[in-house]
Amino acid sequence: QVQLVKSGGGLVKPGGSLRLSCAASGFTFSDFYMSWIRQAPGKGLEWVSYITSRGSSVYYADSVKGRFIISRDNPNNSLYLQMNSLRAEDTAVYYCARERCSGGNCFLDYWGQGTLVTVSS
Amino acid sequence: QLVLTQSPSASASLGASVKLSCTLSSGQSSYAIAWHQQQPEKGPRYLMKLNSDGSHTKGDGIPDRFSGSSSGAERYLTISSLQSEDEADYYCQTWDTGIRVFGGGTKLTVL
Numbered sequence: 001q002v003q004l005v006k007s008g009g010g011l012v013k014p015g016g017s018l019r020l021s022c023a024a025s026g027f028t029f030s031d032f033y034m035s036w037i038r039q040a041p042g043k044g045l046e047w048v049s050y051i052t053s054r055g056s057s058v059y060y061a062d063s064v065k066g067r068f069i070i071s072r073d074n075p076n077n078s079l080y081l082q083m084n085s086l087r088a089e090d091t092a093v094y095y096c097a098r099e100r101c102s103g104g105n106c107f108l109d110y111w112g113q114g115t116l117v118t119v120s121s
Numbered sequence: 122q123l124v125l126t127q128s129p130s131a132s133a134s135l136g137a138s139v140k141l142s143c144t145l146s147s148g149q150s151s152y153a154i155a156w157h158q159q160q161p162e163k164g165p166r167y168l169m170k171l172n173s174d175g176s177h178t179k180g181d182g183i184p185d186r187f188s189g190s191s192s193g194a195e196r197y198l199t200i201s202s203l204q205s206e207d208e209a210d211y212y213c214q215t216w217d218t219g220i221r222v223f224g225g226g227t228k229l230t231v232l
Contacts, residue, residue, distance in 0.1 A: 035221060044224075044225050044226045045159075045212050045214075045223040047222065047223060059220065095164060097165075105153055105170070106216050106221075107153070107154075107216060108157070108214060109155075109180060111166065111167065114164050
């Protein structure tokens with residue numbers, strides 16, 4: 001079955017960096033786009049970034065553009081989110097999710113468990 | 122600009138049906154969406170992809186009680202025979218090249 005297992009969350013000071021990882025299994029990782037989504041405490045879901053199946057294209061929400069970097073390692077079935085220049089407003093539970101794409105439609109069809117990132121001094 | 126609008130809350134009685142709505146922004150009535158459920162203290166779960174013609178593709182293990190429909194720029198999620206575990210936040214989500222968008226979510230209370 002599809003599994004997305006995350007690691008790398010925790011407490012970091014404002015201006016600091018953190019790297020999230022998401023290990024995928026149960027499907028052919030290199031065939032799928034992947035996304036990061038976050039949820040601030042008590043708030044709704046916010047899309048953060050997505051990467052195409054071969055990693056050739058990446059896209060970011062305006063709120064993280066220039067600070068976060070999404071990447072993937074297809075041979076090792078892993079997705080990453082490098083978060084730099086972290087701010088208090090980046091405090092959230094971060095989810096990785098698989099995207100199913102067909103005919104130009106790409107929607108999230110499997111979610112990993114969340115990992116909490118807290119940015120505080 | 123791609124925007125999805127949802128009512129913040131809804132409620133219905135145990136065993137009844139409820140219809141949640143998600144409205145696409147002007148000019149985007151042809152877009153498909155996905156519905157996701159987030160039960161309290163849990164991560165989201167994909168429910169279904171819903172096309173503009175009302176056809177939908179459900180995720181693994183999603184009960185028949187969950188169905189989708191469309192009308193113009195409106196996308197609906199209908200849950201019948203409500204159960205206590207259906208009390209959750211429901212999010213609609215859509216996409217275009219370079220962007221993914223979530224609605225604000227609807228908190229469903231089962232009375």
